[in-house]
Amino acid sequence: MNYSRWETQFCEIIAVGDEEGLAILHLNTGEGKRVFEISDQWVRDDDFFSEVRTQVDEYMAGRRGDFSLKLNPRGTDYQKKVWLALTKIPYGELATYKSIAKAIGNEKASRAVGMANSKNPIPIIVPCHRVVGASGKLTGFAHGLKIKEELILHEKLMGIYHRLFDAFGPQGWWPAKTDFEMMIGAILVQNTNWGNVERALNNLNGELTPQRLEKLSEDEIAKRIRPSGYYRQKAKKIKAFLDWYAGYGYQIEKVRARDGETLRRELLGVNGIGRETADCMLTYAFEKPCFIVDAYARRILERVGLEMPKEYDASREKIESAIPRDLVIYNEFHALLVQLGKKNCKKNPNCQECPIAKRCSYKKKIFV
Numbered sequence: 001m002n003y004s005r006w007e008t009q010f011c012e013i014i015a016v017g018d019e020e021g022l023a024i025l026h027l028n029t030g031e032g033k034r035v036f037e038i039s040d041q042w043v044r045d046d047d048f049f050s051e052v053r054t055q056v057d058e059y060m061a062g063r064r065g066d067f068s069l070k071l072n073p074r075g076t077d078y079q080k081k082v083w084l085a086l087t088k089i090p091y092g093e094l095a096t097y098k099s100i101a102k103a104i105g106n107e108k109a110s111r112a113v114g115m116a117n118s119k120n121p122i123p124i125i126v127p128c129h130r131v132v133g134a135s136g137k138l139t140g141f142a143h144g145l146k147i148k149e150e151l152i153l154h155e156k157l158m159g160i161y162h163r164l165f166d167a168f169g170p171q172g173w174w175p176a177k178t179d180f181e182m183m184i185g186a187i188l189v190q191n192t193n194w195g196n197v198e199r200a201l202n203n204l205n206g207e208l209t210p211q212r213l214e215k216l217s218e219d220e221i222a223k224r225i226r227p228s229g230y231y232r233q234k235a236k237k238i239k240a241f242l243d244w245y246a247g248y249g250y251q252i253e254k255v256r257a258r259d260g261e262t263l264r265r266e267l268l269g270v271n272g273i274g275r276e277t278a279d280c281m282l283t284y285a286f287e288k289p290c291f292i293v294d295a296y297a298r299r300i301l302e303r304v305g306l307e308m309p310k311e312y313d314a315s316r317e318k319i320e321s322a323i324p325r326d327l328v329i330y331n332e333f334h335a336l337l338v339q340l341g342k343k344n345c346k347k348n349p350n351c352q353e354c355p356i357a358k359r360c361s362y363k364k365k366i367f368v
Helices: 047-060 077-086 097-103 110-118 145-168 179-188 195-202 220-223 231-246 253-257 260-268 277-285 295-303 312-320 327-343 361-366
Strands: 002-008 013-019 022-030
Touching: 002 047, 013 047, 013 097, 077 097, 077 110, 077 361, 097 110, 145 327, 179 277, 195 277, 220 231, 260 277, 277 312, 277 327, 295 327, 295 361
Parallel strands: none
Antiparallel strands: 002 013, 013 022
């Protein structure tokens, strides 16, 4: 037997197999009840598992939902029958033990299905993590409930992302001509809509560089950004932001050279820069991916059934733990959620034309 091991976003993975196919895919979480040791008789051969690694990494990156690998799991005929049924559960969806029992011809065999599920040697590819209890509650997982929850959340979020992308196409956000305009726009959009921001930005036409804006008095800035509302407070915020940005010589590449956590702490120390504004700047201007938990994102994700913590950072960290740390995905995901929030998922939603309506528990509730 050959084996290979590599790190992924969620945990180390160890693959074991031979010419007959992949026999084991161990999620080395250090949790759960699965006992696993690498045999002295196995030979490490990373090249042998290159296709396995490619497809698993594509799954982790949110670019793959199905696998095309030769499998050779060791188990009884009954276990293999259950494992085959597991491969029929669609990406991003969940099944119950009872539904799997029914699929293999014995609706009363939920307990036996659960036992076979727990013995599955090739998780993710044979997606045993998609099976939950009758109430929807997460039940035991050989590699620990934490990674089961992360994998389910990963698939749900990336499923939403791909459906929105297919429906709306690339958004090309942020709607700004320059990085600096983006930063100022992120301040101006606080507590108002984008139409008012555009009018304020138009009033700054010709002055929208840090060097020119710093020469304007706070009162002059306030007059020009009046359409954005709260213009006196926002003028103070802009001046405070300029003071911070001046520390980098107004050179965005110097800012980008800093690590994201340090930049976030600095931005949150600037008067008037809150978490959402900081994350917008980090993602769209400074190329440090942060998931932006704005009102649209919270509303949509709660309506599709995600339990979102009340605290902003707890919500952000929950989402970031489940999706690939890919700047393009972070940019597009936020913009796509904004588009959905404006077009369909309003306070009074238009569910009939929503591209993720089939995944939405809120739609099911209001149309019962």
